[in-house]
Amino acid sequence: MPSLxxxxxxxxxxxxxxxxxxxxxxxxxxTPDTTTLAFAxxxxxxxxxxxxxxxxxxxxxxxxxxxxxSGDPNDPTILTHTVRSVGxxxxxxxxxxxxxxxxxxxPYGVGWPMATAEGRDLLVVAGGIGxxxxxxxxxxxxxxxxxxxxxxxxxxxxxxxxxLFREDLHAWRARFDLNVEVTVDxxxxxxxxxxxxxxxxxxxxxxxxxxxxAMVCGPEVMMKVVGSExxxxxxxxxxxxxxxxxxxxxxxxxxGHCQFGPDFxxxxxxxxxxxxxxxxxxxxxx
Amino acid sequence: xNLKMIREQSELLAAxxxxxxxxxxxxxxxxxxxxxxxxxxxxxxxxxxxxxxxxKIGLEMTIPGKxxxxxxxxxxxxxxxxxxYFPPxxxxxxxxxxxDTTLVEFDASQIRGRCAExxxxxxxxxxxxxxxxxxxxxxxxxxxxxxxxxV
Numbered sequence: 001m002p003s004l005x006x007x008x009x010x011x012x013x014x015x016x017x018x019x020x021x022x023x024x025x026x027x028x029x030x031t032p033d034t035t036t037l038a039f040a041x042x043x044x045x046x047x048x049x050x051x052x053x054x055x056x057x058x059x060x061x062x063x064x065x066x067x068x069x070s071g072d073p074n075d076p077t078i079l080t081h082t083v084r085s086v087g088x089x090x091x092x093x094x095x096x097x098x099x100x101x102x103x104x105x106x107p108y109g110v111g112w113p114m115a116t117a118e119g120r121d122l123l124v125v126a127g128g129i130g131x132x133x134x135x136x137x138x139x140x141x142x143x144x145x146x147x148x149x150x151x152x153x154x155x156x157x158x159x160x161x162x163x164l165f166r167e168d169l170h171a172w173r174a175r176f177d178l179n180v181e182v183t184v185d186x187x188x189x190x191x192x193x194x195x196x197x198x199x200x201x202x203x204x205x206x207x208x209x210x211x212x213x214a215m216v217c218g219p220e221v222m223m224k225v226v227g228s229e230x231x232x233x234x235x236x237x238x239x240x241x242x243x244x245x246x247x248x249x250x251x252x253x254x255x256g257h258c259q260f261g262p263d264f265x266x267x268x269x270x271x272x273x274x275x276x277x278x279x280x281x282x283x284x285x286x
Numbered sequence: 287x288n289l290k291m292i293r294e295q296s297e298l299l300a301a302x303x304x305x306x307x308x309x310x311x312x313x314x315x316x317x318x319x320x321x322x323x324x325x326x327x328x329x330x331x332x333x334x335x336x337x338x339x340x341x342k343i344g345l346e347m348t349i350p351g352k353x354x355x356x357x358x359x360x361x362x363x364x365x366x367x368x369x370x371y372f373p374p375x376x377x378x379x380x381x382x383x384x385x386d387t388t389l390v391e392f393d394a395s396q397i398r399g400r401c402a403e404x405x406x407x408x409x410x411x412x413x414x415x416x417x418x419x420x421x422x423x424x425x426x427x428x429x430x431x432x433x434x435x436x437v
Contacts, residue, residue, distance in 0.1 A: 128434030158434035185429050187344075187356040192321075192384050194359040195344065197425045204361055219433040 016252045019058045019103025020045070022079060024096045030082060030164045034129065035094045036070065039079040039102065046076035047104070051136035052111030052215075052243060052271045056251050057081065058103030059096075063089040066248040066266070068133035069107060073140050079104065082132035082164065108251040109270050112137050113241060117213035121150040123205070123235075125226050127198055127218025131155055131164050133243055133270075134217050138172065145177055152179035152205040156198030156222070159184050160191045179205045198222065199229040209234030216274075217243040224281045227274045240274035261286065289314065289390065292339045295363030298414045299337065306407055309400060313393040319383035325366065332375045333394050336366035341387025345379040358422070359384060368422075370394035371415045 022039035029035050041047060047055075049069050058064040065087075071080025085094040096102065114137070122141065126134045134153075141151055153172065157163045163182065173180045181201040183194035194201065198218075212235050216226050223242045230240055246258035246265040253267030261280045263269060280286055289311045293299045302310060316339075319325060325336065328348055336343075343366050346354040357379070360366055366389065369377050375394070401408035 156434070158432070162434065183359070185432065185434065189353055191356070194342070194361075195356045196358045197428045199428075200358075200425055203363060221428065221431060222433050225428055 016105065017250070019056070019064075019105050020047075022102055022104045024098050024100045024102070025078070026098060027096060030166075031162050033086075033094075034082060034084045034162075034164060036080060036082045036165075037093065037096060038071070039081070039104065040077065041079070041104070042101070047079050047107065048076040049073055049107035049136075050111035051114060051140055052133055053107040053109050054133075054248075054251075054270065055079070055081070055104050055106030055108065056248070057083075057089075057093060058105070059089055059092040060101070060103065062092045064103070064105075065089045065093070066108075066251060067093075068243075068270075070132040070135045071139075073136045074143055082129070082135075084129050105251060108266055110268065110272075112215050112243075112271050113213070114140060117215075118147045120148065120239075121207040121212040122148050122152070123207055123212055123214040123230070124151070124153045125155075125198060125214060125216040125218075126153070127156045127222040127226075128158060128162070129164070130216075130218035130222075130243070134215060135165060135168065137215055138168075138178075142172075142175070142178065149211070150179070150206055150208075151177070152181070152207065154198050154201040154205065155180070155182045156201075156218070157182070157184050159186045160188055160193070181205060197225070199225055202229060202233065207235075210236075212239060214240045214274075215271075216240060220244070220281055223274075224278075227278065227281075231274075237275035237278060238273050241271050242274050242277060243270045244272055244277065245270065292337060292363065292390065295339075296337050296365070297363075297418070298365055298411070301410045301414050302407075306400075306404075306410075310392060310397065313396040314390050317389050317391050319387045319389070321383055321385045321387075323383050325381035325383065325389070326377050328377055328380045330377050332367060332370040332377050334391050335368075335370040335394050336389040336391050338362050338364050338366060339388045339390060341389075342384040343387060343389075344382050344384045346382055348380055354380065354382075356384075358426075365415070365418055368415050368419045371398070371411070 021042040025038040027037050054066045054068045057067050067081045070082040083093045085091050187195045216223050248266040249255045249257040251266045253264045258265040343360045344356040345358045348354050
């Protein structure tokens with residue numbers, strides 16, 4: 001891990017607390033409470049990122065929140081975020097219109113370990129809005145498909161109307177080199193897909209536990225259950241990676257708001273290996 | 287019905303000795319359902335059970351005056367039904383084919399009879415059936431948490 005001092009004195013990020021202006025290019029409603037927005041920087045400087053990283057999005061006069069990047073890591077000219085409306089700032093983000101200006105800091109955090117997954121089977125397990133930080137993984141993997149063995153996406157959602165990235169899901173399902181399984185907790189009329197928790201999909205896909213990397217993102221209970229099930233099936237806990245969410249404020253490892261045991265999630269995370277956090281996930285109110 | 291084809295997929299069949307697998311084979315047959323067809327009705331006598339070889343079965347709760355609600359789906363290799371093993375041997379759910387589905391149907395009374403004569407077999411079968419029931423209970427509890435709701 002690079003030192004904190006190096007981070008804040010780096011010439012690449014001379015003013016880590018100073019947002020850069022970005023303008024909204026598009027705003028697409030995914031579900032009744034979730035929207036995907038594309039932004040472009042006003043200073044024309046590209047914002048490269050690794051899958052799993054996040055930015056701090058600042059709605060002027062309202063506030064700043066950490067949001068995972070959900071776009072294409074191979075196109076640094078467009079910054080894409082998928083945001084669920086859960087409070088004042090995210091309400092304001094979801095309500096942004098084309099041409100509106102926001103402040104952006106980042107990208108920050110440790111992303112998914114893409115390099116260590118190469119040459120192995122890859123399991124991408126998402127729950128709810130957790131598909132957003134994993135979408136860049138899938139885009140990158142499909143752009144470099146020959147680097148990976150079996151690749152599977154298991155996605156659990158609350159209901160059919162809560163499914164994110166429907167166009168992507170249709171396109172991914174049509175591919176022969178990607179296994180896609182989707183389940184919902186509550187079905188509705190016209191739903192002919194699976195019903196049940198996402199771990200119920202594991203027997204449907206092929207993977208070699210001894211050579212599998214799993215990337216898991218969703219509510220912490222879901223990640224705990226998936227991690228446990230994968231461990232039972234022989235996947236090494238060090239090869240399971242989860243994305244932890246905490247109350248990030250500074251995003252550069254100073255303020256301590258996002259402390260999770262010995263880790264500052266904004267700096268050491270949000271992606272951490274399951275074996276590092278397994279005990280902490282069993283502690284209430286941590 | 288040749289059960290060796292689906293043995294690897296099914297935890298129950300994988301637990302059986304070759305001799306017992308032959309017995310299970312002798313009391314089984316293949317059935318095919320078109321999408322939407324009912325496999326069994328809630329409250330009916332559970333005198334058979336099934337293993338899915340291809341397709342998908344939805345377990346439904348019938349709700350008077352409303353569309354039935356699918357509470358769980360099962361796929362290839364999955365055991366359809368655990369009620370056949372435990373008294374009073376009645377289905378608690380309706381089962382319906384979600385897509386065109388092929389299953390192996392077993393005569394539950396014959397297998398219960400065989401288990402009554404063979405304690406080792408009874409323990410093997412009980413281990414798988416109870417294990418499946420526990421796994422489903424665990425998954426249902428997680429499902430009830432409604433983890434993906436908006437805060």
